[in-house]
């Protein structure tokens with residue numbers, strides 16, 4: 101398994117922090133500063149990817165320096181944690197836990213707090229994990245393997261790029277559910293988003309017999325929990341829910357649950373197709389599905 105050594109971000113103090121006259125303590129980012137930083141980080145990463153694609157290494161280096169100058173991935177992650185607590189009424193995995201508790205028949209062995217009492221637990225791979233104490237970790241429904249490009253918790257979050265994680269060789273290395281919450285929109289290009297979705301498939305296992313007899317619990321698995329900022333599906337020129345559904349179906353996923361709030365779009369997709377990495381019969385290019393001047397350019401492509 102490739103585990104990257106944790107990088108130190110020793111760049112200059114964040115311009116954003118000094119601009120907003122905040123305490124240099126990372127924990128003191130305001131909601132507004134968090135939003136500004138997240139937006140700016142995404143834009144710089146996108147321009148950086150474009151510069152690399154165009155072979156413009158000088159611009160790419162300048163942009164990278166700018167990213168580091170405003171605190172790099174570490175401060176971006178902190179802004180994301182702030183966003184979870186302040187603006188969105190808690191972390192996104194709360195929605196998944198609610199869905200699964202609804203799905204648990206009363207005959208299932210759960211205690212009054214809705215926690216699963218029996219073993220084995222469902223196995224979850226949480227990609228882009230910022231905390232080991234979010235709702236899905238606290239629920240005890242899952243045994244969670246957490247990974248992130250930059251671990252905020254060396255003991256409980258493995259520093260690893262999902263795209264470099266070795267493909268599993270057996271079901272012991274596979275999962276019942278993968279969480280991709282606010283990760284696809286972090287990726288700066290459309291193709292990388294499609295590649296990440298495609299790569300989830302070989303990491304899923306058919307629900308083992310030991311978990312099969314747990315009533316309505318079983319119908320959702322194996323599955324992918326996907327969370328995107330709502331405008332990615334409600335206000336993009338290149339993606340709407342129908343197109344997302346078509347892309348997911350081409351990967352063998354079927355939509356099991358959805359919830360669109362003012363800020364976020366939550367989906368639970370059950371994998372019903374073959375388990376090996378899908379060979380796409382129909383490419384999904386960047387085509388306009390929703391014209392309009394005030395729309396954004398978020399897209400997912402599959403080749």
Ligand SMILES: C[S@@+](CC[C@H](N)C(=O)[O-])C[C@H]1O[C@@H](n2cnc3c(N)ncnc32)[C@H](O)[C@@H]1O
Nearest residue numbers: 180228248249250260261262263281282283286
């Ligand atoms: C906006 S944060 C979202 C965190 C959290 N899941 C949430 O819902 O708030 C996106 C995280 O995804 C991580 N990430 C992006 N691409 C990744 C990859 N290929 N492998 C692992 N983590 C990745 C980033 O490092 C970042 O911490």
